[in-house]
Structures are given as C-alpha cells and as structure tokens.
Amino acid sequence: MHDLLQAVQLVAAPDVLIAILASAIYGLVVGSLPGLSATMATALLVPVTFWLSPIAAIATIITASAMAIFSGDIPGCLLRIPGTPASAAYTDEAYAMTRKGQAEMALGAGLWFSAIGGIVGTLSLVLMAPLLAEMALSFSTYEYFWLALLGLMCATLVARSSPIKAIAAMLLGLLIACIGMENPAGTPRFTFGLTDLLGGIEPIPALVGVFAVSEVMRAMLTPEPPPLPKRKFGSILANQWMLTKKYQWPMWRGNIIGIIIGVLPGAGADMAAWVSYAMSKKFSKTPELFGTGHPEGLVEAGASNNASLASGWVPSLLFGIPGDTITAIAIGVLYMKGLNPGPTLFTERASSMYALYLIFILANIIMIPLGIIMIRLASTVLRAPRAAVMPVILVLCAVGAFATGNNLFSVLLVGIFGCLGFVMERNGYPVAALVLGIVMGNMVEQNFITSLIKSDGDVLPFFERPVSGVLAALTFGALLWPLGVWVWNRVQGRAARAA
Amino acid sequence: MHLSDRVTGAVLVALGGAAALAGSRLPAVPGQDVGPAAFPMLIGCGLMLCGALIALGIGRSFEVPEEADAAPPGPLRLGGLRALIPPALLLFYMLASEPLGFLATTGIMVLVAAIALGARPVLAFPLAVVMPPLIHLAFYKLLRVPLPAGVLPAPW
Numbered sequence: 260m261h262d263l264l265q266a267v268q269l270v271a272a273p274d275v276l277i278a279i280l281a282s283a284i285y286g287l288v289v290g291s292l293p294g295l296s297a298t299m300a301t302a303l304l305v306p307v308t309f310w311l312s313p314i315a316a317i318a319t320i321i322t323a324s325a326m327a328i329f330s331g332d333i334p335g336c337l338l339r340i341p342g343t344p345a346s347a348a349y350t351d352e353a354y355a356m357t358r359k360g361q362a363e364m365a366l367g368a369g370l371w372f373s374a375i376g377g378i379v380g381t382l383s384l385v386l387m388a389p390l391l392a393e394m395a396l397s398f399s400t401y402e403y404f405w406l407a408l409l410g411l412m413c414a415t416l417v418a419r420s421s422p423i424k425a426i427a428a429m430l431l432g433l434l435i436a437c438i439g440m441e442n443p444a445g446t447p448r449f450t451f452g453l454t455d456l457l458g459g460i461e462p463i464p465a466l467v468g469v470f471a472v473s474e475v476m477r478a479m480l481t482p483e484p485p486p487l488p489k490r491k492f493g494s495i496l497a498n499q500w501m502l503t504k505k506y507q508w509p510m511w512r513g514n515i516i517g518i519i520i521g522v523l524p525g526a527g528a529d530m531a532a533w534v535s536y537a538m539s540k541k542f543s544k545t546p547e548l549f550g551t552g553h554p555e556g557l558v559e560a561g562a563s564n565n566a567s568l569a570s571g572w573v574p575s576l577l578f579g580i581p582g583d584t585i586t587a588i589a590i591g592v593l594y595m596k597g598l599n600p601g602p603t604l605f606t607e608r609a610s611s612m613y614a615l616y617l618i619f620i621l622a623n624i625i626m627i628p629l630g631i632i633m634i635r636l637a638s639t640v641l642r643a644p645r646a647a648v649m650p651v652i653l654v655l656c657a658v659g660a661f662a663t664g665n666n667l668f669s670v671l672l673v674g675i676f677g678c679l680g681f682v683m684e685r686n687g688y689p690v691a692a693l694v695l696g697i698v699m700g701n702m703v704e705q706n707f708i709t710s711l712i713k714s715d716g717d718v719l720p721f722f723e724r725p726v727s728g729v730l731a732a733l734t735f736g737a738l739l740w741p742l743g744v745w746v747w748n749r750v751q752g753r754a755a756r757a758a
Numbered sequence: 759m760h761l762s763d764r765v766t767g768a769v770l771v772a773l774g775g776a777a778a779l780a781g782s783r784l785p786a787v788p789g790q791d792v793g794p795a796a797f798p799m800l801i802g803c804g805l806m807l808c809g810a811l812i813a814l815g816i817g818r819s820f821e822v823p824e825e826a827d828a829a830p831p832g833p834l835r836l837g838g839l840r841a842l843i844p845p846a847l848l849l850f851y852m853l854a855s856e857p858l859g860f861l862a863t864t865g866i867m868v869l870v871a872a873i874a875l876g877a878r879p880v881l882a883f884p885l886a887v888v889m890p891p892l893i894h895l896a897f898y899k900l901l902r903v904p905l906p907a908g909v910l911p912a913p914w
Contacts, residue, residue, distance in 0.1 A: 310901050423817035427770055427808035434777055434801050444787045444794040449780065472848065476841040479874060646877030650868040651889050653844055657851045657867070658893060662903040667852045674848035681841060686766050704797045711792045741820060748819070 432696015468676025527583020767813025859908015
C-alpha cells in the first residue's frame with residue numbers, strides 16, 4: 260500500500276504529467292502521418308528522455324507508443340493508408356466502412372477498443388509480472404539463452420514474409436551486434452581498425468536509420484498520398500457501447516490474443532493485429548461480411564494491438580528481452596535511468612513499477628478525449644504536405660543520433676542503416692528481425708558462451724533443467740513452425756485437387 | 759532497388775563466409791575452449807545456409823506478393839537514385855556541421871530534401887529558414903545537446 264501511494268506521488272509530479280500530455284499529442288500526430296510508425300516516434304523520443312526524470316522518461320515512451328498505435332488507424336480509415344504497420348491488418352475493412360458512410364463508427368471503434376485493449380493489457384501486466392518474477396529469480400544462463408533465442412525466433416515468425424529471409428535478417432542483426440569489444444573475451448571484432456567501432460553499434464542509430472531514414476528514402480520515390488477531403492464528423496463514441504455489447508466475445512478474444520502475443524518476446528502489435536483479424540474472420544458467424552465494412556474484425560484487432568503493447572513490457576521488465584521493437588527502445592532507456600530490467604525490479608523498485616502501471620492506465624484513459632480531438636483535427640493534420648514533414652524528420656534523425664553520444668559517427672551510422680533498411684524492405688527482408696538481432700546480440704552471446712564454459716563445452720546441460728528444456732522445445736517449435744505450415748498446405752492442396 | 763533473390767542470397771552467402779572466416783582467425787582465450795570466435799563463426803555458417811536457401815527460392819511461398827508500387831518515374835530522370843538523397847544529406851551533415859554550424863547545415867538539408875520531394879520554393883525556402891532555429895532551440899536550450907555554432911551562431 261505504501262508503495263502504491265508513493266507511486267501515485269511519483270506520477271502526480273508536474274513534470275511527469277506534462278511529459279504524458281506532451282508525448283500524447285506527439286504520439287497522436289506522428290502515428291497519424293502515413294509512413295511514420297510508432298517505433299519511429301519512440302526512437303526519436305530517446306534523446307529527449309535523457310533530460311527527464313526516470314518516471315517521466317518511461318511515461319513519454321508508454322504514452323507516445325500507445326497513442327501512435329491508435330492514431331495509425333486514422334489515415335487507414337480515411338485514406339486507406341495505414342499510419343503504422345500495426346493498423347495494416349484492418350485498413351481495408353475500416354476504409355470500406357468509411358465508403359459506406361460509417362467513418363465515425365470505424366474511427367470510434369479504433370479509439371474505444373484501443374483504449375479497452377490497452378487497459379486490459381495493463382491489467383495482465385500487473386497480474387502476470389510479479390508471478391513470473393518469482394519464477395525468473397531461479398533462472399540461470401541456460402534459461403536466459405533460450406529465452407533470448409525464443410524471442411528472436413518469434414520475431415522471425417512475423418506474418419507476411421519468408422521465414423528464411425526473416426532468419427537471415429535476424430542473423431545479420433546478430434552479426435552487427437558482434438562488432439566492437441563488448442564480447443565475453445573483450446577482443447575487438449570486425450572493427451576494421453576504426454576506433455569508432457570499438458564500442459560497438461548502438462541500437463538507437465540503427466533503429467532510427469532502419470525505421471525513419473529508410474521511410475524518408477521511400478518517400479523520395481513514391482507519389483504523395485492524396486489530400487484528405489474536408490469532412491465533418493458526427494458523434495464518435497455514439498455506437499461504441501452497442502458494438503461492445505454485440506461483439507463482446509470477439510473483443511475479449513482480441514484482448515487475450517494480444518496479451519499472449521505481446522508476452523512472447525519478439526512479437527509485437529503488428530503480429531497481434533494480423534493474427535486477431537484472421538482469427539476474427541475464422542470464428543465469425545458472418546465471415547462473408549469481412550472486407551465489406553464489417554466492424555467485427557476491427558473490434559477484435561483494434562483491441563489486440565493495444566493489448567499487446569502493454570503485455571510486451573512483461574519480458575522487457577523481467578528479463579530485459581524486448582517484447583517488440585518499441586520495448587527494445589524502452590529497455591535502453593530503462594538501463595540509462597538506473598531501472599535495470601530483472602526480477603528484482605519488482606521487489607526493490609516496487610513503487611516505480613506501480614507508477615509504470617498507473618501511467619499505462621492514465622495514458623489509455625486520456626487517449627479517449629485526446630483521440631476524439633485528434634480525429635476531428637485529422638483532416639487538418641493530414642493536410643501537412645509530406646515535402647515539409649519528411650525534411651524535418653531527416654534533420655531530427657541527424658540531431659537525435661548525434662545527441663545519443665555527442666558523436667558525429669552515429670550520424671553516418673544512421674545513414675548507412677537507412678540504406679540497409681531500405682534495401683532490405685524492398686527485397687522482403689523484415690527489418691524488425693534485424694533490429695531485435697542487434698538489440699539482443701550481446702545478451703544471446705553472453706549467455707551462450709557463459710553456458711558453454713559452465714558446461715565445459717557440453718550441449719546436454721542446455722536441455723536438462725526443466726524450464727530450459729521447455730524453452731528449448733518452444734524455440735525449436737518456432738523454428739520448425741513454417742515447415743509444418745508448408746507441409747500442411749501441400750497436403751491440403753493435394754486433398755483439394757483429389758476431391 | 760529490387761534485387762532478385764539469387765543476388766541477395768549470394769550476398770548473404772558471401773557475407774556469412776567472410777564473417778565465419780574472419781571469426782575463425784580471432785585469437786582464442788588461453789585455457790578456454792570457447793572464445794570470441796565461436797559466436798561469429800556460428801552466425802556466419804547460419805547466414806551461409808540461409809543465403810543458399812534464399813538463392814534457391816525456398817520459402818518463397820510465404821511471401822505476400824508485393825503490392826505493385828509502380829511509382830511513376832519522377833520528373834527528374836534520376837529514378838531510383840533519388841532515394842540516395844537522404845543518406846547523402848546525412849553524410850553532408852557529418853562533414854559540414856562542424857565548419858558550417860548547425861543552422862546553415864540543416865537549412866541546406868531541409869531545402870534540398872524539400873525540393874527533392876517536390877515542394878515548391880514558396881514552401882521550401884521558408885521551411886529551411888524557420889525549422890532549423892526551432893530544432894536548435896529545442897535541442898540546444900532544452901535538451902542541452904552541444905550543437906556546433908560554426909559560421910552562423912544562434913542568438914541564444
């Protein structure tokens with residue numbers, strides 16, 4: 260109880276409240292601009308968090324990411340261009356609703372069920388994290404190794420890309436993480452004699468490069484999206500209670516799927532939305548209505564992607580293993596602010612953890628009024644010409660990268676990673692897997708080498724402990740899953756042809 | 759820049775091979791069986807395997823066919839090379855920000871990028887004049903990032 264009161268005090272500090280409000284507006288605007296994703300919004304916030312108190316820093320990241328995931332629905336619904344990848348799963352559906360004259364209902368569903376998903380996801384974090392923390396205290400390097408590897412494998416399962424290309428992207432990330440002398444032996448590796456590379460590649464310039472610069476590069480080649488026609492909106496929340504009652508079961512299913520996918524290390528909001536939308540269609544009583552402007556899938560997937568956002572913090576806080584690309588950034592900020600992830604965070608810094616929960620709840624509550632304002636202003640915000648927004652983003656990339664280490668070399672890195680991300684995306688290699696590889700490389704290697712040294716080069720101890728055995732099985736399951744899908748499709752195809 | 763799977767696969771095989779080879783030459787830690795060489799060699803081998811599979815076209819069936827982004831070739835017949843403008847501007851920032859200073863460098867960056875994106879001068883020039891001081895104010899004053907002054911120091 261004492262901790263909870265202390266947490267309320269921490270959150271009610273004026274700097275934290277201002278940080279929440281400012282980052283909420285920032286997240287809403289950035290998320291609604293097509294091509295600027297929630298991950299990018301968070302990555303560009305990092306230099307700002309340097310100068311904030313620990314709680315305010317975490318608050319900016321939580322709030323901005325939650326708002327950006329919701330507001331990505333706005334251009335998807337009005338222009339058929341998803342604002343963030345997490346909205347892509349149901350963009351066609353939302354746009355079909357707009358064409359039927361139900362834009363208010365589609366946007367309202369995005370807002371209302373995002374907020375519900377966010378709050379349910381937060382409750383799961385509150386309940387699950389302390390229970391898992393107890394278990395995590397007995398984890399050794401074997402378990403950490405498998406957990407990190409499982410996270411990487413989950414990242415490769417992200418829908419809509421060849422699993423082999425995803426694994427290749429992840430391995431490339433791990434290889435990039437090898438650069439420098441941050442390895443168990445302290446030997447400089449792959450530095451090509453450059454002193455700038457001795458310290459290794461920091462995740463932030465890499466993130467800013469692959470998510471932001473590559474987007475500016477893409478904007479150079481694609482035509483400007485059409486301007487949004489001015490329109491007046493009716494009541495946004497009018498029908499939402501009716502939808503909540505009507506689609507109660509899909510909503511809960513979306514929440515639960517979102518939570519599960521969020522907890523899986525490495526898989527985040529994008530995957531949650533895709534899986535939930537597909538699930539909704541599969542179990543719906545009226546699957547033929549999907550794609551014609553039917554709110555059911557919107558309800559389920561909209562709740563799912565925001566639920567995954569909160570539960571994605573579970574592996575991040577407990578093990579320092581990112582639940583998705585947003586928490587990959589958050590982990591860096593946690594370390595910087597002395598809130599080192601690990602099970603002891605929940606015992607020694609309990610008030611900070613309660614504060615984190617409160618910020619999540621608060622962010623999802625203020626999402627509703629601010630979201631309504633954002634929807635009403637959307638036709639103005641989305642009118643901002645891309646030729647004015649993108650150059651500013653580019654300058655922010657340069658300054659942001661410079662600010663992370665007061666080092667001009669990182670500006671060059673941002674450019675290089677921009678090119679890498681651009682080429683990878685064009686050729687079907689998922690960049691999220693690359694980023695998670697870079698972020699988790701040191702952790703995987705550290706635990707792998709330490710475990711090998713402990714076991715004297717023997718592989719058996721990696722599987723002997725019960726928890727590590729289970730995690731190993733899950734990891735191999737994730738590795739072999741695409742093969743199973745492929746075989747299943749072949750068998751099904753043959754059966755269909757025979758019939 | 760769309761490359762065939764054969765090309766990207768071959769690049770990955772070459773990269774993996776180079777990583778494994780370079781990794782194997784790293785000095786071992788005396789008295790330990792596993793040292794700094796183990797991890798890069800493992801990753802190098804994995805990359806070679808993945809690259810070979812990609813080049814052979816395995817796993818293609820999982821890819822969602824890319825939406826035809828048949829971008830009309832821009833007014834400049836430079837085509838795809840225009841994508842290199844943003845990284846080139848970042849390189850320019852790295853080289854020029856110390857001698858020229860933050861305001862002048864980013865002013866040029868904004869101007870070039872805006873015009874490359876098709877902005878009319880009416881938009882591009884005011885943008886290049888207004889945005890750099892605003893960003894400078896935020897990062898230099900509020901966030902205390904030591905941005906270089908150069909030839910055109912900011913008044914604050």
